[in-house]
Amino acid sequence: MKIIEACHLTKKFGELTAVEDLSLTVEQGEVLGFLGPNGAGKTTTIRMLSGIISPTSGYAWIGDYRTDGEIEHLHESIGLLTETPGFYEKLSARRNLEFFAGFYPNIEIKARVEKYLKTMGLWERRQSRVGTFSKGMKQRLALARALLHEPKVLFLDEPTAGLDPEAAREVRELVKKLSSEGRTIFLSTHNLTEAEQLCHRIAVIRTKLLAVDSGQNLRHRFFRREAVIRLDNPGGTVVEAVKKLAFVEDLREEADRLVLVLSEPDKNRPELVNAIVGAGGRILEVSEREHPLEEIYLKLMREEK
């Protein structure tokens, strides 16, 4: 079931087009990674989808609410982790959360604040001023704030930006946990590994939406699948035997490896192995070349230029 639907969203700031004709959908329970370079329109898209700014043209739905319509109800159903955590630094962590929780209907404020301070590992520091918190702690507190009203949809704008590796890992673990609870997460990030680890699908944006699909499908779309055979005895007879196979579309040798493009990889691989063994080849390893997401991302960026 679609829970986020953006239709031809465009946002212009004067002469500058920040987002152009963006259409995409996100299914309930899905984690969508939103990738793009600085100034690509990621934050602007999140702001439009969360109803904070209006699109110049186009529209979007989050669940039952149009983002330019019933903002109050829309905001009751979404959680937003902003690019900068933004707290009242002189007030305690608990007071900050109580304040934000106070805007939502039907919330047992104290219990809900306690629950999320504990979930984020900040309960012991609940009375401390937020000004004394580390970046990682503020980010966890911001996540707690985004979750206070238990929204179905979460917009996370670069949740690990500027965090040290340990803090970033903690935040990623929290996102995984939230995903396992069935929440829909729209995750803007620069971190390609993070996107690959956490997201079901990845959208790449540079003002326009360049691609949206699962990491695996994006690989297949931009690079042909390549089988890699590592041999104990690479050599002429094995290569000759492989060349004779009709389904081998391309073959190259890389040290002790044969890298092959097959017509139907899943179907052809057993025959390929038989042929190599039949030609006296001793196979050490059979694998498929995984193009890192970075290659796909850079390829998309180059194509767009």
Add this chain to the structure above:
Amino acid sequence: MSRKRIINVLLKEWQFLFTDINSVLLVTLVPLLIVGQLILYVWLGATFAGESALNINIFQNALANLQSATPTVAALSGSEQFQVLLLSQFNLFMLLIPLMIAVSVATFSIVDEKLSGSLEALLATPVKTWELLLGKALAGAIPALMVTWICAGVFLLAVAIMGWGYLLGMVVTPVWFISLFLFTPAVTVLSFLLGVIGSSRARDAKGAQNLVVFVVLPVLALITIQVTGIIWFTTLSALLLALGIVLADVIVLRIAVRLFQRESIIVQWR
């Protein structure tokens, strides 16, 4: 729900306000200085200028208005009449207290939110713009008003201590009550709303303060025109003016909501 959200904003603002020693001093000390200043003026006027001050043209007009509004004043000595004239300016002079607090407190209300980065998170909650702005305006206006009323009490006490208590019957008139309990609250809310508008339109706190300084000017004009006798507030005119300001509060709140451009605040302020 609106009331709950407004109170939520208000309580947070108070907590924030009273963790700042400068704000606490501003709300407590400055008003007392204003009252002290006024008492000093009355004392200086009565002691050194006395009856001769009434020969000044601008005071003659005002005195004629005062005698017309409160005929018993005519029975007093010239020096006493001058004292009553000065003491009668108190209710307008007191308007400076909420105005000064508004200029210093309300101007930071939105600027601070933006600079701390909390505004975007706040705008992602179900709070409506008018609830946010009214909450912020009331958070400053209520303590400012309380302090103004306390100062009114201090003023009356000081007048009695100075031995001028017998003149209070001519100063504490229906106009005094209308001014203190209707006109002052309405002007206080108005000045805080204007402060919040300034804060939402300016790019930084200094710019906001520069904008809000203009709020003080009409009140100074009001004091001047009464002291110079151009107009004198009767019960009816004070009541009408107060109701006019209450109406202005509602209109200015609507204007504030229109002027509060979420988008430009979020996108342009960095």
